[in-house]
Amino acid sequence: MFEWISENAVTIIAVAAVLLVAGLAVWSLVRDKKHSSSGCTGNCASCRMGGSCGRK
Numbered sequence: 001m002f003e004w005i006s007e008n009a010v011t012i013i014a015v016a017a018v019l020l021v022a023g024l025a026v027w028s029l030v031r032d033k034k035h036s037s038s039g040c041t042g043n044c045a046s047c048r049m050g051g052s053c054g055r056k
Helices: 002-007 009-038
Strands: none
Touching (some): 002 009
16 A cells, blocks of 8 residues: 555655645635625626626
8 A cells, every 4th residue: 555655656746736626616606605795785787797696
């Protein structure tokens, strides 16, 4: 078991780094979505969602 880990340590670290970056990207998108939808002013012309939020 330890042989396999030591032989593949670089790959394991690379995959962990990619998963971390992907997780941070998803977390950032979710956080931005929550912040933009909670502060809606009703002025869709200046909204970065461009009127696609479903508010009429």
